[in-house]
Amino acid sequence: MWSVSYFDVASTAPLHPVARQALTAALDEGWADPARLYRSGRQARMLLDAARETVAEVLGARADEISFTSSGTQAVQLGMLGALKGNRRRGGRLLHSAVEHSSVLHTAEQHLAEGGEVAVVPVDRLGRVDPAGYDPDERTALAVLQTANHEVGTLQPVAEVAERCREAGVPLLVDAAQSAGRLPVPGGWSLLTASAHKWGGPAGVGVLAVRKGVRYASPLPADERERGRVPGYVNVPAIVAAAASLRAVRAEAEQENARLHALVERIRTEVPRLVPEVEVVGDPARRLPHLVTFSCLYVDGEVLLTELDRAGFAVSSGSSCTSSTLTPSHVLAAMGVLTEGNVRVSLPHGTAEADVARFLDVLPGLVAGVRAPLGLDLPVAAVRQTLVIDALGKLCPLPVIELAKRIGEVAPGGTVAVLADDEAARFDIPAWCGMRAQEYLGEAPATDYGRDRGSAYLVKRVS
Amino acid sequence: MWSVSYFDVASTAPLHPVARQALTAALDEGWADPARLYRSGRQARMLLDAARETVAEVLGARADEISFTSSGTQAVQLGMLGALKGNRRRGGRLLHSAVEHSSVLHTAEQHLAEGGEVAVVPVDRLGRVDPAGYDPDERTALAVLQTANHEVGTLQPVAEVAERCREAGVPLLVDAAQSAGRLPVPGGWSLLTASAHKWGGPAGVGVLAVRKGVRYASPLPADERERGRVPGYVNVPAIVAAAASLRAVRAEAEQENARLHALVERIRTEVPRLVPEVEVVGDPARRLPHLVTFSCLYVDGEVLLTELDRAGFAVSSGSSCTSSTLTPSHVLAAMGVLTEGNVRVSLPHGTAEADVARFLDVLPGLVAGVRAPLGLDLPVAAVRQTLVIDALGKLCPLPVIELAKRIGEVAPGGTVAVLADDEAARFDIPAWCGMRAQEYLGEAPATDYGRDRGSAYLVKRVS
Structure with missing residues (x-):
């Protein structure tokens, strides 16, 4: 694996250990075609059914409302196009926020290009929609809102928007791609979409849930798989792994x-x-x-x-x-x-x-x-925020001398951790802080800093 | 794994060992988003590019003609709908054989329901189309033909049909799902589709190849992945495994x-x-x-x-x-x-x-x-075709007596294998055959029949 710090889980999460284990097992036990009637086919079908139950339970849906897609984008596209087609007698109006995922925006563009109408709900400076901005009317076939924004993390007022849609009898598609597994899914959705590789599942699995009673007409050619909503061979091993990791991350x-x-x-x-x-x-x-x-x-x-x-x-x-x-x-x-x-x-x-x-x-x-x-004349930023001084093996007053020499390297408000194993440091360092008007924060085990002995004496630079 | 004999590889093939190995490695090295610019993203991109080169080479395409889909069915749907849309100025006529995969038939049904025209080319009693049955004309936007039938195995005259399409300037989609990896892909295609789990790759990977210069307009909302042809997050680990197994099965x-x-x-x-x-x-x-x-x-x-x-x-x-x-x-x-x-x-x-x-x-x-x-009065079928008589540990003439008593249990033309470790059997059994006008076929090691000692003396029932 990489020695880097991976801070881009909103793009894709590393495979959860539980997902990897489940994938390996399901490659052995769930590799056959779940539509087949022989033993290995029935076994694959059982694993698929169990995965569907798990995902339904975590997302607050019924198992027969869940279809597995090949990605979150496919879930969004099929969900939007299927709901627009199923509700086209209401009219061709589509409502979505200005900060939805590109898959929503691109589907809306196609809807517009094919003669549909699109209304975009603005957001405030924090990236949040005003629920009142959603004005579902009798011509509106579908409203779309994310649970949380994928770029800035702002949570959206899904419950309020869902209530407005419910009153108007307009289906609401909730895109839970960024929150599924992390946060409870808000109720009130008519369609729900999510993506397994965002929660530590494998790539190749998305979720489209369609509430019982919501009008839906598949935009793609007929296919008997996944309740007729997602054409193509069902990827049982990946779905099993996706469900296992969803349960695991939700529990943690x-x-x-x-x-x-x-x-x-x-x-x-x-x-x-x-x-x-x-x-x-x-x-x-x-x-x-x-x-x-x-x-x-x-x-x-x-x-x-x-x-x-x-x-x-x-x-x-x-x-x-x-x-x-x-x-x-x-x-x-x-x-x-x-x-x-x-x-x-x-x-x-x-x-x-x-x-x-x-x-x-x-x-x-x-x-x-x-x-x-x-060549800009910008304010000077503090150099660093934290400093670790390794004085293990050094006898007092050496740890205190190091501290005095180097505390200027951190910004005011920053912290210095002095690692020392001379017992005298426990008294000398707080005392020095008192004399020099710095703040002594306390003592921590040096194991917190990857050392096998000694203590860390934490000092906040005040002046 | 199963103790059964799995004879349904046309539905899905067990994962090839090379595919499993590649998948495991790619889960470690190709898990990041290939659209990202940091190191793990670039690594995923490199693996994806290499997989694309491999698949292109084996299928006789250029790497930039290959898009990875999530299934063979998705490849067929996108290929057909994209070619029909890209060539709609020619007209709305679609040509396909009567024995195509259901994904072709269902896409044709949708085309028909949306006002298109569909002409179905019949097959003979062997399941083979007459190339002359394909009559691409100036209104025809697309012709579709499989390389081999998925239910009866009949190979189709792709080259002849491709030539007729070429002369008429009509694109031909060749569905190679049942033959890719097993047989060379015939040339002359404009679009080519295949499915990795049929050749021992993992589920979740299909291939759509579109020849340079072939008119194609994506039927789905815009997306920048896979040359704009397949929306959604790219499943790099599965694609890497699919390419590795394609190369392996082609070599074997x-x-x-x-x-x-x-x-x-x-x-x-x-x-x-x-x-x-x-x-x-x-x-x-x-x-x-x-x-x-x-x-x-x-x-x-x-x-x-x-x-x-x-x-x-x-x-x-x-x-x-x-x-x-x-x-x-x-x-x-x-x-x-x-x-x-x-x-x-x-x-x-x-x-x-x-x-x-x-x-x-x-x-x-x-x-x-x-x-x-x-209660039907059917002709009596031969009871069985092969019989194994275990006479290990029995001294002659017991093996020959068993053979004489039981050879009637196999059909004429059938084979009896007498397992024996008495050396005399080597002479007695051929001799008996000569006397009784049965055919002595020869000797094989009893290990062929799962025994650890002795020989198998093979006798064909002639009379």
Whole structure:
């Protein structure tokens, strides 16, 4: 695997260990055609049925409402086109927010090109729609809203919009690609879409759920697989793995969300302090736990990404699904925020605090380096936020002398961890802090810093 | 894995060991988003590019003509709809044979329902189209022909049809799902479709090749992936595995085809001798090496399949992609042959001769058992075709006595294998054959019959 810190889970998540295990098992036990009547076919069918039950349970649907697609994009396309076709007697009006995934926008473009009508609901500066912006009427065949934005992490008011749609009798497609597995799926959807590789499942599996009673007419040629909604041979092993990982990540979610939320909060707080002329975008409170985006003025996002890649960080920039075309993000444009120099950090499950600290450590210098050729007169950013001084094996007063010499290397508010195993440090370091008006934060085991002995004495630079 | 003999490779092939190995490696090295610019993304892109080169080379295409779909059915649907849309200025006429895969027929039905015109080219009793039946004219937007039929194995005259299409300037979509990897792809196609799980690749990968210069307009909403032809996240690990197995099976094909051809020939010859009122269908000469279908009069195919399943054989019946709906096969109907009681045997790579022998051994009794309740007065079929007499540990003349007592249990022309470790058998058994006008075929190691000592003396029942 890579020695880099992978901070782009919103593009694709590394395969969850449970998914890999389930995939390997299902390649042995579920490889046959589930439509066949012989033993291996029946076995594949049983595994498929069990996976459908699992996914239905986690997403709050009935098993017979779930069809497996080959991607989240296919789920969105089939869901939108099928609902528009099934409800075309209502009229040809389609409602969606300005910050939906490109698969929604492209399907809307095709609907428009074929004579349909499209109304785009704007968002505020935080990327959030006003529920009142959704005005489903008697001509509206479908409304679409994401649970959470894929570029800035803002959570959308799905329940309120669902209520407005319900009152108007208009079906609502909820795109849960970024939140499924992480957060409970809001109720009130008529159609629900998701993508397994975002939650640690394998590529090749999307989910399209269609509530009982919702009018749906397949836009593609007939096929008997997946309730007639998704043509083609069913990928049982991948579906089994997708279901297993969905159950696993959902079980871990509450604890892991809290941890990642704190790490993202740290990035949201620190980046504007460490980097001049930067804007953190998206809703600071109603947000995905693991995702944050900031934009650096005067910076070419692709260049900064290349620098971060060299420094060992895999992050995204620009519109998440069109970065290879280098077009500006339609999401950031709709929010009215900077569309240049943006960096999306999305943390996978299990992200280590030390990796986030290292990211905050290297980012200011990299941004400054990218900006340097421009000759701008920008405020000077603090050099670094954290410093670890290894004084293991050194006797007092050497640890205190090191601390005094180097505390200036961190920004005010930053932290120095002095690793020492001389017992005297436990008294000398707090005492030095008192004398020099620095804040002593306490003691932690040096194992937190990867050492097998000694303690870490944490000092916050105040002055 | 299963202890059964899996004879349904035309539905799906067991994962080739090379594919499994490649999949495992690519889950580690190609899991990231190939559209991303960081290192793991670039690595995934490189693996994807290499897989595309491999598939292009084996299928006789350029790499930039290949798009990966999520199934063979999706490849057919996109290929047909995209070519019809791209060539609609010619007119709305679609030409296809009567024995195409259901994905072709269903796409044609949709084309018809949307105001298009469809002309169906008939086949002869062997399931083969007459090239002259293809009459591409100035209104024809697309012609479709399979390389080989998926139900009866008949090879189609693709080159001749391609030449007629070329002369008329009409694009030809060639569906190579049943032959790709096994046989060279015939030239002359404008669009080519295939499915990886038929050649031992994983589920979830199809191939759509569109020749340079062929008019194509995507029928689905825009997406930048796969040359704009296949929307959705690209399943790199599965594609890498598909390419690896395609290369592997192609390298083994000549040798394995010859072996499987002989096994199928044996089934084609023996089944009508062993089972009364049976018809072997499909072209006896121009055929896939590994596939044979026969129909048993007065027999419910599903019941016979259940019996075969119990006896340890996984085979198909009826239209290969609609067996779960129990509708009669459109292929057999178009050929004008029996559509009831049909059994499709399609042998995977590595099928053991002993498994085919066992199949021929049990089939007559199972068919007779299914027919018994009907009280029909059918010709008596030979009871069995092979018999193994275990005389290990018995001293002569006991082995010869057993042979004389039991040779009547096999049909004339059938074979008895006498397993014996008394050296005298080597002389006595040929001698007995000479005296009783039976044919002595020779000696084989008893290990061929799963024993660890002794020899097998093979006797053909002549009288």
